[in-house]
Amino acid sequence: MAKKVLVTGGAGYIGSHTVVELIKSGYDPVILDDYRNSDASVLKRLAQIIGKEPEHIVCDVCDQQMLEHIIETHSISGVIHFAAYKAVGESVENPLKYYSNNIAGLVSVLNVIKQNPEIPFVFSSSCTVYGEPEGLKEVDEKTAKSIPTSPYGYTKWLGEQIIEDLFLANKKARMMSLRYFNPIGAHESGLIGELPVGKPNNLLPFITQTAAGIQDKLFIFGQDYPTSDGTCVRDYIHVVDLAEAHVKAMDHLLSLQKGCHETVNVGTGKGTSVLELVRAFEKENNVELNYTFGPKRSGDVIEIYANVDYAFSLLGWRSTRDIKDAVRSAWKWEKSIRNIK
Ligand code: UDP
Numbered sequence: 001m002a003k004k005v006l007v008t009g010g011a012g013y014i015g016s017h018t019v020v021e022l023i024k025s026g027y028d029p030v031i032l033d034d035y036r037n038s039d040a041s042v043l044k045r046l047a048q049i050i051g052k053e054p055e056h057i058v059c060d061v062c063d064q065q066m067l068e069h070i071i072e073t074h075s076i077s078g079v080i081h082f083a084a085y086k087a088v089g090e091s092v093e094n095p096l097k098y099y100s101n102n103i104a105g106l107v108s109v110l111n112v113i114k115q116n117p118e119i120p121f122v123f124s125s126s127c128t129v130y131g132e133p134e135g136l137k138e139v140d141e142k143t144a145k146s147i148p149t150s151p152y153g154y155t156k157w158l159g160e161q162i163i164e165d166l167f168l169a170n171k172k173a174r175m176m177s178l179r180y181f182n183p184i185g186a187h188e189s190g191l192i193g194e195l196p197v198g199k200p201n202n203l204l205p206f207i208t209q210t211a212a213g214i215q216d217k218l219f220i221f222g223q224d225y226p227t228s229d230g231t232c233v234r235d236y237i238h239v240v241d242l243a244e245a246h247v248k249a250m251d252h253l254l255s256l257q258k259g260c261h262e263t264v265n266v267g268t269g270k271g272t273s274v275l276e277l278v279r280a281f282e283k284e285n286n287v288e289l290n291y292t293f294g295p296k297r298s299g300d301v302i303e304i305y306a307n308v309d310y311a312f313s314l315l316g317w318r319s320t321r322d323i324k325d326a327v328r329s330a331w332k333w334e335k336s337i338r339n340i341k
Pocket residue numbers: 182201202203204206218219220221222232233234274297300301
């Protein structure tokens with residue numbers, strides 16, 4: 001029988017893509033979401049991709065009693081925990097919202113893992129834990145973590161620490177923190193993708209909304225950074241590659257006989273500048289984008305990309321899609337939700 005994997009936040013951007021890849025790999029995902037930052041219509045869209053609506057439960061991840069009940073009644077074999085807030089700016093304005101949901105939500109899930117240490121656990125962490133590494137552009141898992149620049153960043157930084165501390169006290173638990181770099185793109189069907197609530201903060205959703213006429217113009221934040229073309233550099237990872245990494249993480253944890261807490265970078269290993277991403281979007285989609293240069297955004301890291309050797313040696317995973325795939329699929333998705341031909 002297919003193993004059931006509970007996917008908290010499974011209706012969201014990365015969660016929904018992971019649900020597809022779990023099914024493709026023979027798992028039986030159970031979505032747990034209360035749709036506060038997502039839309040239940042994703043279930044119908046998922047059904048178009050995978051042939052049936054995935055099992056789904058409306059639940060706040062902070063509701064530990066309900067989680068315990070679900071784990072037991074659904075014979076859950078693994079948990080992937082996405083459910084969390086992720087807007088950096090909002091976290092600065094409303095830190096308690098972030099601490100109460102992201103930290104309390106994680107602790108609630110981990111309490112259940114503590115009671116069921118045979119259930120592997122995968123956590124959505126972020127390259128934000130590296131901050132602006134001094135004198136380094138490429139970071140590996142041994143690169144020192146730095147002080148986060150936002151409450152959002154702290155929730156990832158502290159989240160990893162909470163998992164580590166739980167592991168030190170419960171050596172049987174099998175856990176992994178995946179440090180995502182910059183997830184972009186959408187499923188090739190154009191049926192699922194990123195659906196930001198309100199004005200997008202992230203670059204590619206802002207680009208696609210500008211091309212769709214929802215935003216007037218894209219402001220590129222800063223043009224005289226010490227990079228190849230003066231704009232910031234990130235490691236943009238295709239969301240389907242990222243989803244596949246979660247499946248590999250679950251495969252790996254399930255295969256282990258002993259406990260662990262692994263931290264693994266999930267990126268492409270390649271840096272791309274803001275201007276390069278904008279130009280790739282224009283070229284691949286044959287669309288002219290209205291953009292201009294604006295002031296620097298405070299707190300922006302100048303240049304960072306992943307060393308991905310550990311993901312390959314531990315999980316046998318590496319990204320296979322590129323920026324072109326990502327900008328094409330993101331535009332296909334934006335057009336499909338805006339009814340643009
Ligand atoms: N960026 C930009 N204009 C925007 C949004 C983002 O120039 O409207 C830049 C931003 O300054 C950064 C890069 O795009 O250099 C990626 O930003 P994003 O917020 O997507 O990711 P993060 O900064 O969290 O890595």
